[in-house]
Amino acid sequence: xxxxxxxxxxxxxxxxxxxxxxxxxxxxxxxxxxxxxxxxxxxxxxxxxxxxxxxxxxxxxxxxxxxxxxxxxxxxxxxx
Amino acid sequence: xxxxxxxxxxxxxxxxxxxxxxxxxxxxxxxxxxxxxxxxxxxxxxxxxxxxxxxxxxxxxxxxxxxxxxxxxxxxxxxxxxxxxxxxxxxxxxxxxxxxxxxxxxxxxxxxxxxxxxxxxxxxxxxxxxxxxxxxxxxxxxxxxxxxxxxxxxxxxxxxxxxxxxxxxxxxxxxxxxxxxxxxxxxxxxxxxxxxxxxxxxxxxxxxxxxxxxxxxxxxxxxxxxxxxxxxxxxxxxxxxxxxxxxxxxxxxxxxxxxxxxxxxxxxxxxxxxxxxxxxxxxxxxxxxxxxxxxxxxxxxxx
Numbered sequence: 401x402x403x404x405x406x407x408x409x410x411x412x413x414x415x416x417x418x419x420x421x422x423x424x425x426x427x428x429x430x431x432x433x434x435x436x437x438x439x440x441x442x443x444x445x446x447x448x449x450x451x452x453x454x455x456x457x458x459x460x461x462x463x464x465x466x467x468x469x470x471x472x473x474x475x476x477x478x479x480x
Numbered sequence: 481x482x483x484x485x486x487x488x489x490x491x492x493x494x495x496x497x498x499x500x501x502x503x504x505x506x507x508x509x510x511x512x513x514x515x516x517x518x519x520x521x522x523x524x525x526x527x528x529x530x531x532x533x534x535x536x537x538x539x540x541x542x543x544x545x546x547x548x549x550x551x552x553x554x555x556x557x558x559x560x561x562x563x564x565x566x567x568x569x570x571x572x573x574x575x576x577x578x579x580x581x582x583x584x585x586x587x588x589x590x591x592x593x594x595x596x597x598x599x600x601x602x603x604x605x606x607x608x609x610x611x612x613x614x615x616x617x618x619x620x621x622x623x624x625x626x627x628x629x630x631x632x633x634x635x636x637x638x639x640x641x642x643x644x645x646x647x648x649x650x651x652x653x654x655x656x657x658x659x660x661x662x663x664x665x666x667x668x669x670x671x672x673x674x675x676x677x678x679x680x681x682x683x684x685x686x687x688x689x690x691x692x693x694x695x696x697x698x699x700x701x702x703x704x705x706x707x708x709x710x711x712x713x714x715x716x717x718x719x720x721x722x723x724x725x726x727x728x729x730x731x732x733x734x735x736x737x738x739x740x741x742x743x744x745x746x747x748x749x750x751x752x753x754x755x756x757x758x759x760x761x762x763x764x765x766x767x768x769x770x771x772x773x774x775x776x777x778x779x780x781x782x783x
Contacts, residue, residue: 405498405544409579412548416502417575420565444610444644452642455576464576467639468620469647471584472613 407455414453425450431463442470483563486532490542496534497541500575504548530557586632587620594619599664606667606677607684614647618654625655650688662696663687666732666765683765687730697731697740706743711750714772727770737766744768 407413418424418431423440426432429450431440439447440463454466457474464474490496531545546561547554553561596619604612617640624633640648653659663684670676670683687694695709706729713727729747731740741756748754753771 403498404574404576405500406576406578406581407500408502409577410502412504412551413500413502414577415551416546416548416553417500420561421575444647446642446644449642453577454580455574457574464580465642466577466580466583467643468583468587468617468636469610469613469640469643469651471580472587472616473609475584475588 411450414450417456418450418453421456443473444470483530483532483560484566487544487563487567490532490534490544499541499543499578501543501545502548503545504551505554506548506550530554530560532560587616590620590623591616594623596660599660603659603664603667606680610647611650611688614643614650615654615659618651618656618659621651621655622657646689653688658696661698662730662732665698669733670765679765683732686767694728694730697729697736697743699733699736701736701739703739703743703746706739707746707750710743710747710770714751714770725772727772729768729770731766740766740768 407417415425419434422434423431424434426437426439431448431450431453432438433440442448442463442465446465448463448465452465452467453463454471455464455474456462457464462474464470490498529545530547531543533543533545535541535543544560544564546557546564600612600616603615607615617636621633621636624636640651643651653663666683667680670680673679695706695713697706701709710727710729714725718725729740729743731737744754744756747768747770751770751772755769757767757769758765
């Protein structure tokens, strides 16, 4: 079953969501995988800063950034 | 508290929105974007107990409250978080920031009343999803500009800082009418040919990955207008110190190609190094490259 959870736009909430999904941030505030330390990439291949993090799709492990094109691309999964 | 059963019940409920709320009790106020939900430090510790609350009209929202202390999940909330992780491992859960949901909703409201649905439907059958998202963003940018919605426009532009230059080029092509006046008509022209779709895509990628300094000849442009546009663009580029002294002019379709061919003869007199390239002999696509320098433009280098 696929469900959507929304979270508040705070660094605390962003970090907590990342922790729940095996991710954290490095010293430069880029999102990384906890296990490997590798920086997480968007579908377009860009690294993601914590401040740009707008969500993720579990299963496909797609990170959503807060620019409108990314939100439009993932609209099917974001809709209220 | 049997968090597992409670979570399973909530997550399995149809039509209920799940809200994950992390509140740091070591801070004076939560930074939630919803002002009505701000929690003051003076509130009792019970405000910071882990909880799952179902609320809203007809119980439409379940708020999962996870308290933090100095950025770490408090011990009392650990069982809830462990059950939450188990539940999340079982289900396909997407996480989205509430602000992102709001921004997308605002865009979708605009999209409902936008008058370009046929064009978007047509192009969506040919172009990748990411390109369509960028094109739609460009249309929205244009709408905000036309409506003089400065605050929204600033917000949109500042959110585009992390897209690539090629992606920004596509947004700008859409916001400056080139999609509806050039790309879309080009597709409609080419789709009737045997390999029209492939030809269109080749031409499309040439445009979006190519130089940003391009002019597009579209229906209704006179020869004089084409030549004047080339001169104006060259003058403007020199004035603003654009380093790459080249302009590309694209035309698709027999009438536009004819117009550009005629304009080419005049442009060649002004800019002798101008080159013309017909993509394929039997196809109505023409591109001309115009190298220019200050001495092509008379007094314009005084600026």
